[in-house]
Amino acid sequence: MSMFRSKKMDIGSFLNIHVIRDHTKRKVYAQFEPERQALRHIIRNTTLPARTRAEAQLQLTQMHCYTRPTQIRGRCLMGGKGRGIFRDFKLSRYNFRMQALEGNLPGVRKASW
């Protein structure tokens, strides 16, 4: 959502609307994480009155979808792809292969065994 988006672009990797969106979601999640965790705690705490817990449930569901961690997805730093990303390198499988063959990834070499 554009209301969360930063006015000035603050990332230096490959740019693409999906990447910008994902970056925005990450920042929004980081901002609202304490609140989400607090609500989750209230919901799970059986010593609190049931009404309070129900209220917390309501509030949690009413939070914006950008504040959810499940919205975050790993994206390729070089091509912005959303699938087939290696977590270790934050690269998609194709970009990983290209970089590995060029020798840009320290220690990674062609294997045969």
Add this chain to the structure above:
Amino acid sequence: MAVPRARLLSLMKAQCEIFSTTYNPDGIRMGNKILRQRLRGPSLAKYYPPKGPSLNELLKDFKHLELEGVNEEFEDWQEHIAGFVSTRATMGF
């Protein structure tokens, strides 16, 4: 030899006091595991690398050290505009 439950509980209580954990012998769900979780936000938000300085900013920063350079892209753009303006002037707009 069986140890009485009360004794075990008192031991547990002392243990909780020493290590400052919650004494909860009945296993009531207090949601404390959520309070114990670390916040993942800061590390998640660092996924994409931050933007580096632009060439013009670098040139400006190094000017006081008398290091100078040329931003070719910027100069080309300026030239293009100058050319555009001059052609417009000759065409009489």
Add this chain to the structure above:
Amino acid sequence: MATTISRSSILQPLRQTLTRPVARQPRSAFIASASRSKASIAKPNQTTPASVPSDEALTVPFPMRHEVHPEEPAIRLPRSVQSLYLQPLRREANYGVPTCDLQLRSYSVPNLEFFCDFALRAAYYLNLPAFGPVPLPKIKERWTVPKSHFIFKKSQENFERITRRRLIQIRDGHAESVQIWLAFLQKHAYYGIGMKANVWEYSKLGVGKEMEGQGQAMQEVIEDKMKLLGRDKTEGTVQKVQELLESERFRIQG
């Protein structure tokens, strides 16, 4: 070092100044001393004493010298230079209480071996009994990638990354000198090598009281450091819980 440049001409004027009797001995003596190996740590009899090794043990490994100028008495290099040609020296541990485990990791073996050697020498000069380097199991990570598009799944390519590890253990080290050693290694960190250290300290009874006394004074310093440490505090959550429970929306219900 001057190996081939006419050594006689360089050393001629110096010869008079050298009062020490110069060791001239067969090469076998050097070989015997050079064979002091890493395995020697296991056998306490073979370990070198904590003092600087004798003259004979540290002859320069230049077989050439005797061949080129057999009539010239050999002149030894400075001991610090000589010892570079030999296995690193080691201190003996009296009690064998481990105080520091240093793990070195790298993708390349030569760098790793070199830096292990460096660390062992540094430990010797800091009077720390060092053990190792013990090669730990390699960490092999493998990735298999389709070479081209989705439909050509049959042709794939394998990549791997092998992390090699070495463990150097310090026993009976004084906590402070261990810290100095680690700081020295960090200062002269070699490229492509990661270091990780576990440090154990032993102190007298009644540490708790001592620490409590120091606690308040240290509080500021600790807080500054804690900000930089990886563990993200959960206080945010706790504060938020209180805030929420006290908020209007929740209180009306309660």
